[in-house]
Amino acid sequence: MSAPARSPQVLDDKISGGIGASPQRPDGTLKVRGEFAYASDLWHENMVWGATLRSPHPHAGIRSIGIAKALAYPGVHAVLTHADVPGENAYGLKHQDTPVLAEDRVRYQGEPVALVAADHPEIARQALKLIEVDYEVWEPVTDMERAAHDETLPRLHENGNVVRHQRIVKGDPDARADVVVSGVYELGMQDQAFLGPEAGLAVPAEDGGVDLYLATQWLHVDQKQTAHALGLPVEKVRLTLSGVGGAFGGREDLSMQVHSCMLALHLGRPVKMSYNREESFFGHVHRHPARMYYEHGATKDGDLVYVKARMYFDGGAYASKTPVVVGNGTTLSVGPYNVPNAHIEGWGVYSNNPTCGAMRGLGAVQPTYAYESQMDKLATALGMDPAELRIRNAMSEGSTTVTGQVVDFPAPVAELVRRVRDMPLPPPNTDELGFPGGAANTTHGEGVVRGIGYGVTIKNIAYAEGLDDYSTARVRLQVIGGEPTALVHTAAAEVGQGLVTVQQQIARSELGVERITLHTSDTSVGDAGSSSASRQTYLTGGAVRNACLAVAERVYALAAERFGVEATNLSGGKVVAADGAVVADLAELLGEDVIEETREYHHRKTYPLDPETGQGNAHVQYGFSAHRAVVDVDTELGLVKVVQLDCAQDVGKAINPDAVLGQIHGGSAQGLGLAVMEEIQVTDGVVRNPSFTDYLIPTILDMPPMRVDILERPDPHAPYGVRGVGEPPTISATPAVANAIRAATGLELPRVPIKPEHLTGT
Amino acid sequence: MDFFRPDSLAEALAAKAEHADAVPIAGGTDVMVELNFDHRRPAALLDLGRIVELHEHGRQDGKVRIGAAVPYARIIDELGRELPGLAMAARTVGSPQIRNRGSVGGNLGAASPAGDSHPALLAANAEVEIASIRGTRMVPVKDFYTGVKRNVLAPDELITAVHIAPATGAQQFSKVGTRNAMVIAVCAFGLALHPDQKRVGTGLGSAAPTPRPATKAEEFIATELDWESPKPLADSVLRRFGALVAEAASPIDDVRGSAAYRRHALAVLARRTLGWAWSEHLGGGRRACA
Numbered sequence A: 001m002s003a004p005a006r007s008p009q010v011l012d013d014k015i016s017g018g019i020g021a022s023p024q025r026p027d028g029t030l031k032v033r034g035e036f037a038y039a040s041d042l043w044h045e046n047m048v049w050g051a052t053l054r055s056p057h058p059h060a061g062i063r064s065i066g067i068a069k070a071l072a073y074p075g076v077h078a079v080l081t082h083a084d085v086p087g088e089n090a091y092g093l094k095h096q097d098t099p100v101l102a103e104d105r106v107r108y109q110g111e112p113v114a115l116v117a118a119d120h121p122e123i124a125r126q127a128l129k130l131i132e133v134d135y136e137v138w139e140p141v142t143d144m145e146r147a148a149h150d151e152t153l154p155r156l157h158e159n160g161n162v163v164r165h166q167r168i169v170k171g172d173p174d175a176r177a178d179v180v181v182s183g184v185y186e187l188g189m190q191d192q193a194f195l196g197p198e199a200g201l202a203v204p205a206e207d208g209g210v211d212l213y214l215a216t217q218w219l220h221v222d223q224k225q226t227a228h229a230l231g232l233p234v235e236k237v238r239l240t241l242s243g244v245g246g247a248f249g250g251r252e253d254l255s256m257q258v259h260s261c262m263l264a265l266h267l268g269r270p271v272k273m274s275y276n277r278e279e280s281f282f283g284h285v286h287r288h289p290a291r292m293y294y295e296h297g298a299t300k301d302g303d304l305v306y307v308k309a310r311m312y313f314d315g316g317a318y319a320s321k322t323p324v325v326v327g328n329g330t331t332l333s334v335g336p337y338n339v340p341n342a343h344i345e346g347w348g349v350y351s352n353n354p355t356c357g358a359m360r361g362l363g364a365v366q367p368t369y370a371y372e373s374q375m376d377k378l379a380t381a382l383g384m385d386p387a388e389l390r391i392r393n394a395m396s397e398g399s400t401t402v403t404g405q406v407v408d409f410p411a412p413v414a415e416l417v418r419r420v421r422d423m424p425l426p427p428p429n430t431d432e433l434g435f436p437g438g439a440a441n442t443t444h445g446e447g448v449v450r451g452i453g454y455g456v457t458i459k460n461i462a463y464a465e466g467l468d469d470y471s472t473a474r475v476r477l478q479v480i481g482g483e484p485t486a487l488v489h490t491a492a493a494e495v496g497q498g499l500v501t502v503q504q505q506i507a508r509s510e511l512g513v514e515r516i517t518l519h520t521s522d523t524s525v526g527d528a529g530s531s532s533a534s535r536q537t538y539l540t541g542g543a544v545r546n547a548c549l550a551v552a553e554r555v556y557a558l559a560a561e562r563f564g565v566e567a568t569n570l571s572g573g574k575v576v577a578a579d580g581a582v583v584a585d586l587a588e589l590l591g592e593d594v595i596e597e598t599r600e601y602h603h604r605k606t607y608p609l610d611p612e613t614g615q616g617n618a619h620v621q622y623g624f625s626a627h628r629a630v631v632d633v634d635t636e637l638g639l640v641k642v643v644q645l646d647c648a649q650d651v652g653k654a655i656n657p658d659a660v661l662g663q664i665h666g667g668s669a670q671g672l673g674l675a676v677m678e679e680i681q682v683t684d685g686v687v688r689n690p691s692f693t694d695y696l697i698p699t700i701l702d703m704p705p706m707r708v709d710i711l712e713r714p715d716p717h718a719p720y721g722v723r724g725v726g727e728p729p730t731i732s733a734t735p736a737v738a739n740a741i742r743a744a745t746g747l748e749l750p751r752v753p754i755k756p757e758h759l760t761g762t
Numbered sequence B: 001m002d003f004f005r006p007d008s009l010a011e012a013l014a015a016k017a018e019h020a021d022a023v024p025i026a027g028g029t030d031v032m033v034e035l036n037f038d039h040r041r042p043a044a045l046l047d048l049g050r051i052v053e054l055h056e057h058g059r060q061d062g063k064v065r066i067g068a069a070v071p072y073a074r075i076i077d078e079l080g081r082e083l084p085g086l087a088m089a090a091r092t093v094g095s096p097q098i099r100n101r102g103s104v105g106g107n108l109g110a111a112s113p114a115g116d117s118h119p120a121l122l123a124a125n126a127e128v129e130i131a132s133i134r135g136t137r138m139v140p141v142k143d144f145y146t147g148v149k150r151n152v153l154a155p156d157e158l159i160t161a162v163h164i165a166p167a168t169g170a171q172q173f174s175k176v177g178t179r180n181a182m183v184i185a186v187c188a189f190g191l192a193l194h195p196d197q198k199r200v201g202t203g204l205g206s207a208a209p210t211p212r213p214a215t216k217a218e219e220f221i222a223t224e225l226d227w228e229s230p231k232p233l234a235d236s237v238l239r240r241f242g243a244l245v246a247e248a249a250s251p252i253d254d255v256r257g258s259a260a261y262r263r264h265a266l267a268v269l270a271r272r273t274l275g276w277a278w279s280e281h282l283g284g285g286r287r288a289c290a
C-alpha cells in the first residue's frame, strides 16, 4: 500500500497528565501554529482531482446525461454517472434510500449527478459545465406539515413521505388543568458550519481494494456503506482518519467517500476530492427545521399537569437521521420536568428541501426551544418567576420520564437552575462596542432594553432505542528506549473535541505510564461508533479503560509469576501491591515483552419504544444543562447583543476540565447562533445563502463572556461516572437567549433565529 | 491569464489602454473572491500594488487626496481627524485582515450598493479622480454610480484617488448588520454637517440599486437648522428627517433583510445620527469616535 505524502501527523506523546487534569492537547501546538494537516491538505504522487456535478433543481426528472463533451476536455481523465456505480447505488445511515449518483430523478438542489476526474481542480470544475443533463423540472414538495398529511402530494419515495411517526402517551391524555398555555414554534435550518470542508483522498490498492484517507466522524459506518456501493467486501475498503476540521454531525452521512473511491478504482490512480465552502453547504446534511404545536397545562400553584405536542421535522430529500430525530424529539419532548400526563406525536418527513440529519443536540434542540418557550409563557400566565417554575417541576433521580423510564442516576436539574439564577448579573453596558449593533455605531444607548431568560434541557447521551452501542480499543504496552510506553489504538474520530487527549489521560492513569502514543484512527481496529451523541468519552473512554485493565491484568500475572506477589495497581512506572508496596519496576518487569489487548465497551441495554404508546426504556443516560442569558435589545432597530450567557451543567466526572469548559463555550456559541442569526434560507427548495457572507455565525463581538459552573455527580452506570458533555450546552443556550429577548421586548417571537424584522414588525 | 504589474501610474494607464479587459486589482478583497468563486475569468489582471501615487494621501487644493489603493486601516489611523465620517465607515468594514488590504478605490471599483465607504463619501461630497492616457477627470461621487455594481469608468480608465474636503462639522456613519461585526450592511447611513455651506450631506447604502443621497431630506433639514444660533432639535424634526431619508430609499427584499425593514431602519439611523451630529455641533455631545 502506498501512503499519501501529506497525511495524519504523529501527535505529541510527551505530554503528561491523567484523569481529572487538563493536559495540553497532543495536536494543540500543530493546530495553533497552522501546521496541522487537515484532510484538505492530503496529497499523493500522481493524484488527480475529483469534482461533483450537482443538481440545480430541488425536484426534477433526468431524461439523459451527456458526458462526451466533458470527457473530451483536455486534462479530463474520467466522467462517471450512476451507471458506473459498481455496487448498489444506494446508501443511508438508517434507510438505504440515497443514491450515490442520481439515476432518473433528483430530490434536492445539490444532489450529486455525475463525477469528473481531472489533472487540476479548475479543469475538473470547467469540465462539469460541459456535462449535459436534460432535466424535467417538477414542483417541489416543501412544506413539512403537508408532507406528513397531504396524500395528494407526489410521493418522493416508495413508502410515501413520512419517514417516521411516533406517538407517546403517558397517564391520562385528556387531563385538564387550571392554567393552560399554548403556542406554535418554528425553528429554521441550522448548518454545522464546520470550518474544514469535506475532503478525502482515495488510493487504489494492489488487492483490488482501496485505501481512503478522509475527514469523517465515524470510520466504520463509512466503510460499510462505501464497500456496499463499491461492490467490495468491507476488508478491501480501508479507511484512515485525516485531520478533521470540525463535524457537529455534518460528517455522519457520506459525502465524497464513494465518489472518490469510484474514480480511483476506475482510473487506477489516487483521487483527491475537496469541497469549497459553497459546495460544502450542499455536500452535507443540516439540522432539521421544525414546526411544533405545544399545549401545557398546570395547576394554579404551578405544577405541570400535562403536555400535549405535535411536532413536525423536515428531513428533506433522504432519511439520514430523521428516524432518530423523531425518536429523540418525542421522548425528550417535555423537557427535564416531571409531567404526569402527556400526549405527544412527532412526524419526520421527506421533502425536496436539503437533506437534514445529524447535528449537535440531535432532535432535542427543536423541542427544547418549544417547551422552554412554553415554560416562560406558563410562568407569565401563573405570575410566577420563570426560574422558580422550572425548579418546582424539575425532574430528579427517581423521576419517571414521559416514556415511563425511571431515571436511575443523578439528575440535579433544580440545582442547575438555581446555580445560574444565583450568579451575579452584569452591570449596564458602557462600552461603545458593547451595544446591540456592536462595531457599526447604531446606538449610543437609544432604544436599548435589557432582558433575562432561562433555558434548561435534557439530552439523551449515546445511541438509543435498542441499538447495541459500543466502542473498541487496542492497547499495547512495551518498553521503548528504556521507558514503558503504551500505544492506544481506536477507530474513534477526533473531530476537535479533544478525544485524543482523553484517551491519553485514561491510559496514563490506568497504566501508570507517562508516555502514551496514539495510533492513527483507522479501520484496522474494531468499530468505535460515531463521534456524536456526546458519546465518545463515555464509550471509547470505556473501551480504552477496559483494554488498559486487561493489559494490567497480564502485567499482574507476570509479576505473580516472577515474584509470587499479587499486584493490584500500576502507578508511576511501578507495579504496586494492594498495601502500596512496590512489587517491581514496570520497565524491568516487561523487558522485551509486548502486551497487547483489545477490548470493547458496551453501554447498558436500551429498548425500542412501544409503537403505539411510545413507552419504553429508550435511553441509557441523560445530560442536563441550564443557561441564563442576559441580552440588550435595540427595540427600534431590532438588533440584539447577548451581554452574558451563563451555564451550569452536570458532567458526571470531568476527565479533562478544560476540555469540558471548551465544549460548553463552543456549544453555547452555536446555540446563540441559532437564536439570533444562523439559518440556511430555503425558498421553494432552493438555498439562498450558501456562503459565510450570508450564513452568519457568531463572531467574538457576538459571543459574550460566560460564567460556567461544572457539577460532577457521577453516573454509577458509566465509566468513571462520566456523563456526555458536548450537546446539552448547544441546546439550552438557544431558548435562554430567545426568552431573554422576549423578556426585554414583551414580544411572542415564535420563531428562531429571531431577526430584526421580527423585533420591529417590518 | 496575463498578469501585469506596472511600476508607475503612466505604465498602468498605458497597460489599461492597451488591454481594456484587464481587471485592476488593488487589495484584491473583492477580486480574489470573484476569482475563487469562478464568477469571473478575466483575460488579465492589472496589479496596482507597486504604484506609489495610489498608496499615498496628502493635501491638494485644500482637500484631502486619498490614493485609490490606500487601505482602510490607514484611513482609520491617519485620517480620522480630518475625515471622521469616512474613518467611521472604514472601521465597520470586514475584519482587521480586510481593512489591511481593502481600499476605497476598490470599493468604488466594485460599486456594490452595500459598499460601506459610499454613504460617507456621498455625505462629504467627495470627488473621484479618474485617469486614463487621455487625461484626468473629476467626477462628483453622486454621479459616479450608474447601476448595481456599475460606475462611470470607461474601459481604459483607472480610479486614481478621491478628494474630500476636511470636515468642518460633525460627521456620523451607522450601519445595520445582523451580527455585531464582520457583516455586510443590511443598510447604512452617512451624515455630514457642513456649517460652512449651511447644509447637511447624506448618503444611503444597501438601500437602492446604487448608493445615493437623500436629497429631499437634505433640503428639508437645511431649512430647519439654525446655524447662526444653534438650538436643540425638536423630536418632530428628527423624525421628519428620518422619514424623508427612508423615502429616498428604494430597497429590495433579500436574504439579508426585507425592504420594509431597511426603510424602517434607515429612518432610525438618520434620526439618531442627526441627533448625535447636531448635539456635537451644539458642543454638548460626544465627539465622533475617531
Ligand SMILES: Cc1cc2nc3c(=O)[nH]c(=O)nc-3n(C[C@H](O)[C@H](O)[C@H](O)COP(=O)(O)OP(=O)(O)OC[C@H]3O[C@@H](n4cnc5c(N)ncnc54)[C@H](O)[C@@H]3O)c2cc1C
Residues within 6 Å of the ligand: B023, B024, B025, B026, B027, B028, B029, B030, B031, B032, B033, B048, B068, B069, B092, B093, B094, B095, B098, B101, B102, B103, B104, B105, B106, B107, B108, B109, B110, B114, B115, B116, B117, B153, B157, B158, B159, B160, B182, B183, B184, B185
Ligand atoms: C471577508 C470580507 C468582508 C468584507 N466586508 C466588507 C464590508 O464590511 N464593507 C464593504 O464595503 N466591503 C466589504 N468587503 C468587500 C471589499 O473588501 C471592499 O469592497 C474593498 O473596499 C475592496 O477594496 P480592494 O482594494 O480589496 O479591491 P479589489 O478587490 O482589488 O478591487 C475591487 C474592484 O475594484 C476594481 N478596482 C480596484 N482598484 C481600482 C482602481 N484603482 N481603478 C479602477 N478599478 C479598480 C477591481 O477591478 C475590482 O472590480 C469585504 C470583503 C471580504 C472578502
